[in-house]
Amino acid sequence: MEHLLRLANLTVIVYAAVTLFTIGVVLWLAWARFFPEGMQLKKISHGVMALSVLVLLIGCYASTATKGLDGVACVTGRYTLDRMCFRHDERPWIFWVVLGWQAFFFGLLMLLALLSLVRMAVPGRPGTVAPGKHLRRATGTDARLPVVRKAKAGDAFQLLLFVVGGMVMATLAWVAMSLDRADDVRKQVAGAFASVAVEQAAVEAYLRDHGGLPDDNKMVALPSPADLHRYNVSDVEVVKGSLLLKFDAATADEHLAGRQVLLIAVRHERQVRWHCATLDVDVRYLPIHCSGGSLT
Numbered sequence: 001m002e003h004l005l006r007l008a009n010l011t012v013i014v015y016a017a018v019t020l021f022t023i024g025v026v027l028w029l030a031w032a033r034f035f036p037e038g039m040q041l042k043k044i045s046h047g048v049m050a051l052s053v054l055v056l057l058i059g060c061y062a063s064t065a066t067k068g069l070d071g072v073a074c075v076t077g078r079y080t081l082d083r084m085c086f087r088h089d090e091r092p093w094i095f096w097v098v099l100g101w102q103a104f105f106f107g108l109l110m111l112l113a114l115l116s117l118v119r120m121a122v123p124g125r126p127g128t129v130a131p132g133k134h135l136r137r138a139t140g141t142d143a144r145l146p147v148v149r150k151a152k153a154g155d156a157f158q159l160l161l162f163v164v165g166g167m168v169m170a171t172l173a174w175v176a177m178s179l180d181r182a183d184d185v186r187k188q189v190a191g192a193f194a195s196v197a198v199e200q201a202a203v204e205a206y207l208r209d210h211g212g213l214p215d216d217n218k219m220v221a222l223p224s225p226a227d228l229h230r231y232n233v234s235d236v237e238v239v240k241g242s243l244l245l246k247f248d249a250a251t252a253d254e255h256l257a258g259r260q261v262l263l264i265a266v267r268h269e270r271q272v273r274w275h276c277a278t279l280d281v282d283v284r285y286l287p288i289h290c291s292g293g294s295l296t
Helices: 001-008 010-033 039-069 091-120 145-194 197-210
Strands: 072-076 083-087 235-240 241-248 260-268 271-278
Touching: 001 039, 001 091, 010 039, 010 091, 039 072, 039 091, 072 091, 083 091, 145 241, 145 260, 197 235, 197 241, 197 260, 197 271
Parallel strands: none
Antiparallel strands: 072 083, 235 241, 241 260, 260 271
């Protein structure tokens, strides 16, 4: 499900919505200019335009959920177009409030657009006369107020809010479970980085003694990469001063098994600054202090 959600690129969806809306406008203009008697064409044009709005709202909801899965919730300033983003790891309360509000807002609009589209597609049934005990006469007329219909409309709106609330709660629960899983994976990556402190020290010592970075394990008197295995890490290889860590396919999380991360050694005078990078691991599984690329 998450993979399908991430395929919903907001930019592509916006283009699709604009294209649909343009088609709807063209059909409406064709009806108004050439086929004014063809009411079916008018309904189709309205339906296509409503569908474009629905597609756009679905894209907005999917984008909100995707950012939530990445642990980020963004809002646009009230008077400017500047965006402010809040990370789940830094400001959790603001993150959940913003994410919940956006999910509710887009979810409500999405269902309203869907109901409008269904109402256009399905002809309405003629109304029924309400029982006399639910009606009262208006002063000086024989008109009757549709009390029952108002009550039904209120019930329908409450049902709509209930559905939207359930959808939002399900989305937030899904995001929470995904973030919790990502935290567990991130801890494994952080543990792998911490476990190579000896190898990092060997590279730094080599730089101090020789003025350059080692090319491989032998130059720093380390065993072969496969012999440097530890829990969740199958081998550690020195590659031109950097450390290449490969996660154990048997013990590491499925998102890490057999994949590699890199600790890049960067010379700064006669010191080493370590930067982290990923070769085939999703960047959201990198430790928080590694999100900017630097470990030190």
